[in-house]
Amino acid sequence: MIAATAMAMGGFVSGALWNDTDGKHINAHGGGIMYHDGTYYWYGECKGDLTYRSPGVGWECYRTETGGVSCYSSKDLYNWKFEGVVLEPDTTFSRSDTHPTMVVERPKVVYNESTGKFVMWMHIDSPNYGKASAGVAVSDSPTGKFTYIKSFRPNGQMARDLTVFKDDDGKAYLVYSSEENRTMHISQLTPDYLNTVGTYTRNFVDKSREAPAMFKRGGKYYIVSSGCTGWSPNEADYAVADNVTGPYTQFGNPCKGKDADKTFYGQSTFVIPVQGMRDTFIIMFDRWNKRDLIDSRYLWLPVTFEGDNMCVNWTESWSLNDFIVETK
Ligand code: GAL
Numbered sequence: 001m002i003a004a005t006a007m008a009m010g011g012f013v014s015g016a017l018w019n020d021t022d023g024k025h026i027n028a029h030g031g032g033i034m035y036h037d038g039t040y041y042w043y044g045e046c047k048g049d050l051t052y053r054s055p056g057v058g059w060e061c062y063r064t065e066t067g068g069v070s071c072y073s074s075k076d077l078y079n080w081k082f083e084g085v086v087l088e089p090d091t092t093f094s095r096s097d098t099h100p101t102m103v104v105e106r107p108k109v110v111y112n113e114s115t116g117k118f119v120m121w122m123h124i125d126s127p128n129y130g131k132a133s134a135g136v137a138v139s140d141s142p143t144g145k146f147t148y149i150k151s152f153r154p155n156g157q158m159a160r161d162l163t164v165f166k167d168d169d170g171k172a173y174l175v176y177s178s179e180e181n182r183t184m185h186i187s188q189l190t191p192d193y194l195n196t197v198g199t200y201t202r203n204f205v206d207k208s209r210e211a212p213a214m215f216k217r218g219g220k221y222y223i224v225s226s227g228c229t230g231w232s233p234n235e236a237d238y239a240v241a242d243n244v245t246g247p248y249t250q251f252g253n254p255c256k257g258k259d260a261d262k263t264f265y266g267q268s269t270f271v272i273p274v275q276g277m278r279d280t281f282i283i284m285f286d287r288w289n290k291r292d293l294i295d296s297r298y299l300w301l302p303v304t305f306e307g308d309n310m311c312v313n314w315t316e317s318w319s320l321n322d323f324i325v326e327t328k
Contacts, residue, residue, distance in 0.1 A: 012300045014301065015287050018080075021080065025295070027046050027070055028044025028070050030269050031270060032163065033284070035273075039074070040073065042071065045070075048064035048066070048067050056128065062291065063103065066104045068089045069086055086146050087107070087122075102125065103131075106163065110166045110172050110193060111166075112192060118139045119172075121162060133159055135149075136150065154176060158179060159176040159177070165214040173187065173189060174187050175214055183202050183207070185200040185201065209226070210227075210228050220308055221248075222310060223238065224237070225239075234262065236254060238250070254311055257315075265287050266285025267285055269285065282300050282301065287299055302323045
């Protein structure tokens with residue numbers, strides 16, 4: 001077993017403890033990466049340190065108090081500096097969306113060139129996941145603090161697991177599991193990225209997909225997703241489309257190798273386009289530890305392609321140097 005410190009030397013070790021530059025395990029689950037002005041920013045769920053089962057909920061609703069959204073920065077994707085909790089929980093008002101008893105999950109941040117603001121979208125839910133809403137917050141700086149604006153059901157539709165995708169033309173899209181997680185909606189955001197436009201497409205109808213991670217390669221749009229089994233792993237799927245809002249064609253599980261049918265005991269959260277390297281993508285998975293959620297681990301694996309087909313091979317440890325094919 002390669003020690004976690006291998007990370008600091010310039011490698012990824014699947015499922016190892018991953019310490020930040022202060023030596024503390026990174027607490028940024030269900031995360032996403034934004035690249036801005038030469039720096040990568042990793043935003044994720046800041047989990048409280050006590051996991052408990054949500055009272056009165058029939059399914060395995062393990063959770064922690066919400067600690068808000070944390071942010072880490074890095075130049076090389078291996079070494080991450082803690083930038084603080086950039087969206088703080090609201091401890092003053094028990095009915096606030098970001099109160100510690102609420103659910104704040106899967107935060108994603110995009111920069112809006114026209115307003116100069118950083119916009120964060122996240123899944124906001126009540127302790128029993130009945131609220132099924134999307135929340136939005138805004139900041140003048142990538143490291144916050146973010147000001148929480150509101151939660152709502154986008155286009156009047158339920159939203160749980162979600163991501164935001166910003167296209168090359170500056171338009172951004174909210175991708176969210178809707179209709180009781182049965183169908184995934186994609187809705188363009190308004191030019192300021194603070195709202196959905198009022199229309200949406202229905203994707204993977206009745207297929208119950210969640211944990212969306214979206215990226216673009218060679219003019220095509222990809223969505224990696226998981227099935228709906230709570231914190232327990234299941235089989236990933238990827239889908240490809242010529243247009244950002246679909247229609248998407250599903251191609252099945254991109255994972256290959258040990259435990260591929262369980263997505264290596266992970267669940268998709270984001271795909272990182274590596275800057276300065278052509279067609280180089282890293283897929284981020286959370287390996288949830290449902291009984292001790294703060295100790296959930298990260299699997300970051302390289303994505304490879306054959307034509308338009310994507311593949312994620314199980315790799316115990318690797319670095320971008322193993323993977324460089326061509327630089328831009
Ligand atoms: C998963 C979802 C996670 C979290 C969990 C709660 O299906 O992807 O983000 O909401 O359920 O059980």
